[in-house]
Amino acid sequence: MSWEANVRRVVPYTPGEQPGERDVIKLNTNENPYPPPPGVIAAIQSIRAEQYRLYPDPDAGRLRQALADYHGLKKEQVFVGVGSDDVLALAFLTFFNSGRPVLFPDITYSFYDVWANLYGIPFEVRPLRQDLTIDPSAYMGGSGGIIFPNPNAPTGILTEPEDVESIVRANEDVVVIVDEAYIDFSGGNKSVVPLLARYDNLLVVRTFSKSRSLAGLRIGYALGGEKLIGCLQDVKFSFNSYTMNLPSLAAGEASIRDDVYFRKTLEKVIETREWTKQKLAELGFVCTDSQSNFLFVSHKRIPARELFAALKKAGIYVRYFPRPRIDNYLRISIGTQAQMEALTACLQEYLNQY
Numbered sequence: 001m002s003w004e005a006n007v008r009r010v011v012p013y014t015p016g017e018q019p020g021e022r023d024v025i026k027l028n029t030n031e032n033p034y035p036p037p038p039g040v041i042a043a044i045q046s047i048r049a050e051q052y053r054l055y056p057d058p059d060a061g062r063l064r065q066a067l068a069d070y071h072g073l074k075k076e077q078v079f080v081g082v083g084s085d086d087v088l089a090l091a092f093l094t095f096f097n098s099g100r101p102v103l104f105p106d107i108t109y110s111f112y113d114v115w116a117n118l119y120g121i122p123f124e125v126r127p128l129r130q131d132l133t134i135d136p137s138a139y140m141g142g143s144g145g146i147i148f149p150n151p152n153a154p155t156g157i158l159t160e161p162e163d164v165e166s167i168v169r170a171n172e173d174v175v176v177i178v179d180e181a182y183i184d185f186s187g188g189n190k191s192v193v194p195l196l197a198r199y200d201n202l203l204v205v206r207t208f209s210k211s212r213s214l215a216g217l218r219i220g221y222a223l224g225g226e227k228l229i230g231c232l233q234d235v236k237f238s239f240n241s242y243t244m245n246l247p248s249l250a251a252g253e254a255s256i257r258d259d260v261y262f263r264k265t266l267e268k269v270i271e272t273r274e275w276t277k278q279k280l281a282e283l284g285f286v287c288t289d290s291q292s293n294f295l296f297v298s299h300k301r302i303p304a305r306e307l308f309a310a311l312k313k314a315g316i317y318v319r320y321f322p323r324p325r326i327d328n329y330l331r332i333s334i335g336t337q338a339q340m341e342a343l344t345a346c347l348q349e350y351l352n353q354y
């Protein structure tokens with residue numbers, strides 16, 4: 001018999017392309033178009049060669065404390081990982097063990113079913129409503145756990161905190177994970193972090209990759225009750241003690257301490273998002289009401305697949321998902337104002353010759 005009979009077979013997640021060429025306009029992976037603040041770079045540069053000899057703090061104590069202070073929680077309520085993908089993968093492994101199906105939307109972050117399949121966790125998808133919003137009544141109990149992003153990806157649509165709370169309340173016997181990767185772009189108080197004071201089955205996951213301009217350093221975190229976070233810590237320490245490297249720990253802490261730069265960058269991205277939404281509407285696109293740093297758009301006449309190819313040819317990379325219900329949409333990350341002007345000019349030119 002071949003060793004191949006005993007291999008764990010998986011269909012991996014496909015991340016957006018990272019093109020080698022420099023002059024591409026890259027709007028395909030929801031990165032931030034602005035660099036991190038100078039304080040973050042200074043924090044990395046201040047690490048002495050001598051320090052690299054040693055293992056980093058396995059407890060990530062300083063970063064966890066900085067995040068706890070920022071969110072008004074205790075350090076024991078904060079878990080950190082190598083991007084939120086790492087945090088989410090460990091959360092699936094830790095919390096979804098009932099044998100009952102885990103629920104998530106049919107249109108959502110396409111890594112969820114990959115992790116479920118990797119671990120052999122049964123799952124069921126719940127269809128979004130016709131208008132692509134999440135239907136809270138589809139998540140009212142009897143499952144092995146629930147996960148969804150808020151705002152959802154790739155639609156960008158926000159579920160109001162009251163609706164999220166109704167889901168958390170109806171599922172106190174399982175863990176509900178709210179993936180807030182894009183919440184900072186929803187302008188203000190839409191996060192469900194305040195619900196942590198009332199529900200011990202809620203886990204909120206966040207990332208430094210989008211709003212904090214640090215996709216390259218891989219920093220993500222989860223917030224929850226002490227017990228929930230303790231369970232995650234136990235699984236992490238059964239897997240790899242030193243997930244967070246020295247530069248990531250230092251940069252993460254410096255980023256959290258610089259709120260002024262953070263807010264300024266957020267404002268710029270949100271302003272450009274609204275400008276782009278308006279401009280695309282004028283060009284005949286239908287946009288969801290995205291509260292994130294990307295738009296999800298469909299043209300009234302021209303197939304998304306064709307626009308995707310035309311943009312790529314012009315050196316503008318966006319994301320296209322050839323999947324049921326969304327195969328006529330493009331997901332476009334918000335770049336700088338100049339990049340979005342180049343995008344809309346390119347689309348305008350293409351539409352003119354149609």
Ligand code: PMP
Nearest residue numbers: 083084085109149153181207209
């Ligand atoms: N959740 C959602 C909804 C995302 O879109 C992404 C980005 N691909 C992630 C989590 C993971 O981000 P990261 O691992 O960079 O923190």
